[in-house]
Structures are given as C-alpha cells and as structure tokens.
Amino acid sequence: MIADNDAGGVMTYAQTGSIFGIGFFIPFMVIMLPVAYIVQEMTVRLGAVTHRGHAEMIWKRYGKFWGAFSLIDLVVANVLTLITEFIGITLGMQVFGIPPLVSSITAVAVIASIQLFLRYFAWEWISLSIAAFNLIFVPLVFFIPHLHWGAVARSFVSWHIPGGVNSLFIYVVLANLGTTIAPWMLFFQQSSVVDKGLTVKDIRDGQIDTFIGSFFMVVVAIAIILIAAGTVFGFTHAPNLDIQTILSAISAKMGSLAMRLFALGLVEAGLIAAIAISASTSWAMGEAFGWPKSINIPPLQGWKFYLPGIISLLIAGGIVLIPNAPLGFLNLTVQVVATIFMPAAMMFLLLLLNDKDIMGEHVNKPWQNISAFAIVGFLIIMNGIYGLTVIFPHIFG
Amino acid sequence: MKIEDKVSKKVNLDEDWEDFIKEEGLVDYNKIPVERAVVKGWVQIAFWFLRIYILAMIILVIIGFSRIH
Numbered sequence: 001m002i003a004d005n006d007a008g009g010v011m012t013y014a015q016t017g018s019i020f021g022i023g024f025f026i027p028f029m030v031i032m033l034p035v036a037y038i039v040q041e042m043t044v045r046l047g048a049v050t051h052r053g054h055a056e057m058i059w060k061r062y063g064k065f066w067g068a069f070s071l072i073d074l075v076v077a078n079v080l081t082l083i084t085e086f087i088g089i090t091l092g093m094q095v096f097g098i099p100p101l102v103s104s105i106t107a108v109a110v111i112a113s114i115q116l117f118l119r120y121f122a123w124e125w126i127s128l129s130i131a132a133f134n135l136i137f138v139p140l141v142f143f144i145p146h147l148h149w150g151a152v153a154r155s156f157v158s159w160h161i162p163g164g165v166n167s168l169f170i171y172v173v174l175a176n177l178g179t180t181i182a183p184w185m186l187f188f189q190q191s192s193v194v195d196k197g198l199t200v201k202d203i204r205d206g207q208i209d210t211f212i213g214s215f216f217m218v219v220v221a222i223a224i225i226l227i228a229a230g231t232v233f234g235f236t237h238a239p240n241l242d243i244q245t246i247l248s249a250i251s252a253k254m255g256s257l258a259m260r261l262f263a264l265g266l267v268e269a270g271l272i273a274a275i276a277i278s279a280s281t282s283w284a285m286g287e288a289f290g291w292p293k294s295i296n297i298p299p300l301q302g303w304k305f306y307l308p309g310i311i312s313l314l315i316a317g318g319i320v321l322i323p324n325a326p327l328g329f330l331n332l333t334v335q336v337v338a339t340i341f342m343p344a345a346m347m348f349l350l351l352l353l354n355d356k357d358i359m360g361e362h363v364n365k366p367w368q369n370i371s372a373f374a375i376v377g378f379l380i381i382m383n384g385i386y387g388l389t390v391i392f393p394h395i396f397g
Numbered sequence: 398m399k400i401e402d403k404v405s406k407k408v409n410l411d412e413d414w415e416d417f418i419k420e421e422g423l424v425d426y427n428k429i430p431v432e433r434a435v436v437k438g439w440v441q442i443a444f445w446f447l448r449i450y451i452l453a454m455i456i457l458v459i460i461g462f463s464r465i466h
Contacts, residue, residue, distance in 0.1 A: 296408060
C-alpha cells in the first residue's frame, strides 16, 4: 500500500498543495483511506481464496479477449508508470548531485537484483524497509513555517476550494483519485498474496495489513500536501510549477536539509513503486501464459517470469535518459491509459468477488458491494469527465 | 537471505504448496480448474456497458491526441 505513494503520487500531492493549499483536499485524502482499503481488501480476499492472480482469474473466467485486454493494458500502463517512477528517482538523485545516467542504471540494477536473487520473504522485507522511508515526509510537516493547525482542522468543516470548481479542480481530483487506485495495484496485491502463500486463514491478517498500509499512505499524502501548501501555495503560476520548482521553494522556506529529505522521499517513492510495478508485470505475464510465477523461483529456472519485469525496467530507465524526451506527454498518456483501464479492472474485480462458484462463503457482503459499486460509479463518472476535459480543456472554464 | 540457495537450487513450488495445504487442512483450489463463467443477466449487462465505455473513451482519446500539436 505504501507503494501507492509512488513518485507520480508524490508529485501529484505536491502540486495539489501548491495549487489548492489547505482546504478541500485534506478531507478528500481522508476519504481516500476507505476507498483504497475497500478496493485493495477485495484483492487480498480474492487471492487468498483462489490462490490465483488477477490476470489468471480474468483470463480463465472471462475468456481470452478480456484476458488479453487486461494484460496488454496492464503491461502498457505499467511501463508508462515506471517511466514516471524513474523520473522521480533521477530528479530526486539530481538534488544530491548524482547524474541521471548513474541513478537510472543503479536503480535498474538494484530492483532487478532484489527480484532475481532474493526469495519472497527477503524481497518483501527489503521492500518494506525501503517503503518505510516514505514516512520521511511526516516529520517535515512540523518544520513548515507558519502552519496554522487551526486552518487544517477547519478544512474538514469547510472543504474550501480556492478558485471554485473548474477544469483544473476536476483534473486534480482525478489525479489524486488515480494515484490512490491504480490498475497495477489490483494485480500486484493479488499476485503478492498468492506468492506469499496466504490462505483463507490469513484473510483477517491481510485485511489488517491493508488497513495499516492505507492509513500510512493517507498520512503521508496529507503531509506532502501540507508541505507544498505551506511553501508554494499562493505563488503565481502555481498550476504550472514542476517538482524542481517546488523543491526549490521548500529549500527557500524550510531549509536545504528539508529539501534534501523531501528529495530522498521522492527517490524512495519511485524505487518502491518500481519494485512493485515490475513485479506485477512479471506475475501478470506468468499468470496469463501459465508460466511458473514466483519470486521464489531461481533466475534460470524462472527466466520467462523475470524477463518481462526486467525488460520493463530497462525500457523505463532508458526512456528517461533520452534528451528532450516528451516526458510530460508520456505522463499524460499514463493518465489516459489509466482512465480507460481502471473502471474495467474494477469491474472484473467486482464480478469475481460476487462469483459464488469461486469465492464460496467469501463473496462480497452487501455493504462491500454497495461501497465498491459506489466507488466504481464515481470513478467512471469522474474518468468520463476527465476524458472530456482532456479533449475539451475549457469545458468547465 | 540465502542468495546462493535461490540462484543454484531448483525448486518445485507446486509440491511445496500441496504439502502446505495438506498440513493446514485446506482445500487446494489449484486442483480445481477455473471454468469459464456463464455470462448472463446483470453480468452480461455489465460487459456490454464496459464495451461501450471503452469504445467511447478510445474515441475521446483519439480526438484528444489528434488535437495535440
């Protein structure tokens, strides 16, 4: 769940705070906690009951067309998302004077080595250790100059939106929603539950684990929004500020150490997400094509399993190094692919969780269906609106 | 972390899983093949909605990308 705060997410939260300050998005992020939990808990239950990954379930239960659709979309979206992770890693490491070439190659080598040479439990522990650095944003909150905690508390009552509801606001809502529920998260969590060997006896522990992860995800997200709100909000051209400018503002108002710690958090966010996303690509390919699929498999025995994830890392790590690569356009494409794919991924998840033939007594309870369908409905409406704003940018002013 | 163990030793995960499931006294769902779902009723409606939704989104995307200069 911590990998949910990936590099793209950190940049999204920072831009959210810089554009909208302390207001609507603070309570909005709190609502993201149950949203993330409800969605991810379903994948835990599905994986624990069926001992099969998401890609395999879609392929076998709903046929080759939907299986191939889900797989192709996932792999394409994963590669594009990995590019944003490598953007975060290279940008963050540049703060420490490390050139992008070195940081990109090192990141690819580290991530590939972790996957190839460690068994699942060691891989998981290393990943959790890296993920712990995500919490680095939280203590930084207490060094924000002139932070009015009263204003933070009032935001839960007022839900204030500076500038009102317009196309920028809708875009930022969707960006935050999109970074909370991403397609790769569904596939990753279910596959990792299977690879870890969780069974129906572990569902309760899995639910607690998911809740803890969701909780910290939201705490960190709010911390990043507050940091940006306290240092950048009110700047002219705030909507157009990039992460480098935000880092400079943090340095100017909170000091160089705070900026470096923020940059370190950005690197960590990119790294942990790249670990999870590359693993999800490998698992999904293995599930779809019936290959042996586990991080416990030795590299030579499971080369088919490891290869897709490593190739995706190489592609992403290489693209960020291309001079004048249209990274902004690529980031937009990530959003667009996620827009198309997420409702479909959620729909399959709900179909499977309501399938008594495969879930038995562990099917969704009515409250889970109501809340999940509400999330899907909101997602589809907002994604539809987002699609319209991409095509017609001034439709809402 | 037993790095040499993972690199050099061949593993049979299916056998390990079967042994584990037997010990836990659980049903081995891997032995029950997943059959193709019968798509009818609300499931069929959901699939048709999905097809329409995806088609609409693809059309919007094509229009949008064609406007990017």
